[in-house]
Amino acid sequence: MKVRKIVFRILALAILIGIAAVMFVIGRGHTIYFDNKTLEAEDGTVYKPYYKIDVLVNGEKVAKLGEEDRGMVSTMGQKFSMELHITPKKDSKKVGSAVKLEIPYNMDGIILNLPALLNGAAEDVYMDEFIPAVVEETGDEEEVPAGDEFEMPMGDA
């Protein structure tokens, strides 16, 4: 009886750890930044921006990029797919392109240079980690009371 109990407990624990591990993988959030900017690769290749790029994720337009523009979208998981509607030059026709990417787990923010990506550049050329600028904060902390209306301005009582 006791052995059975222990086995059930270990099994329950294993299931919970398993679910947590799955959540770690499928729930990892990333912010993807799309750049339609000029990029000069280390080998000297220059990728010039397109006139206009519309970025669609799950059928929804998330960014409309002109030359030297940046857009962004929040995504979940390591697989990312998007649809790009590209207008190469001012009077040219729109061209559609579907892109599927594997996103590195360790990166919170990822910059994708779309001209480099669309011209078949290597991953380390079109993909870069987004590192937010460090903003010097003065003071200890902002006082932002947030929550339900349960909190009343009644002191600490």
Add this chain to the structure above:
Amino acid sequence: MKKKKFDFRAALRRSSVPLMFIIICAICIPLSGLSANMLANEIVTRMGRNAFLILSLLIPIMAGMGLNFGMTLGAMAGQIGLILASDWQIVGVPGMVLAMILSIPISVLLGLFCGKILNMAKGREMITSYIMSFFINGVYQLVVLYMMGSVIPIKHTSIKLPRGYGIRNTVSLLNMRQKLDNLIPFSVKLPFFGEIRIPLMTFIIIALMCLVIVWFRRTKLGQDMRAVGQDMEVARDAGINVERTRIVAIVISTVLAGFGMIIYLQNMGNIATYSSHSQIGMFCIAALLVGGASVDKASIGNVFLGVILFHLMFIVAPRAGAAITGDSMIGEYFRVFVSYAVITVALVMYETNKRRAKSAEGKKLAEAQKGEG
């Protein structure tokens, strides 16, 4: 078999709190000037937000431990889970599930501790759990304000205080905000109320929780809890491990409160790190009591009636206050005053009934002794 006579006065006394709230709401709704559509949408949202938390109070009541003010402990565990999930950038429903899993060991430990202390303070569980929530709040602040970032790794500056350790006053849950509520988009159009958005997935989880509670009452452990709740000595004589049963009740309640807090906060979209949990126990208990529950008896029906009436009052009171006095703060103070008042009334009624029952028992005993003599 003798048919039990319906005691109108007793029934009226039992439902006096819900009736009072129905009257308050009936007066305040027209004064507030809010549309039926807005009221219905607000109530549905708040039901999804709060019902799970209030359901977590039912099991300790069943075990005769009264209103579990210690549910705050579970709420703290839920918040710690959410802070960690946010820092690890696990978003959406997976982030919530991870936070729930992370909260379980913390809730279990806190529940065990709380249960053990409450076993030492039998008969004074409510005040003990209330004070305990203050004590654990201190420990929570120590962990969140000093250990997170220094001992427990916290990576993101959006969560960490500028000094390098400790968590900010507000943690954004934008990546989780209403993800569960909107997982299955659903709305209904009703003739008088118009279009009402239903957080279907949250409601499904609440419904499942209700079914689990109904099932749990019929299990051996559930029956033991009811027996312990009715009479501890009789239960002990029947071979039930009273202390263990009471601890299990508190552990279950704490774990469920942790889950409830996560559901609550995903709806709100942010954590007020140092204050979200502090009032939640009080307001959940008030809502349950408004639904007609008492210290020793509560049902699933009380939970839903309580959420509707209590939150209806919460929504309409400031506007009604503004309409009557020209100052919406009057309404704000009124609703907080009513929340505390309803808990006080319930506790006074419970104590009065207990004393009345005790004196009736004493009278019976005296009469029996007289008869023998």
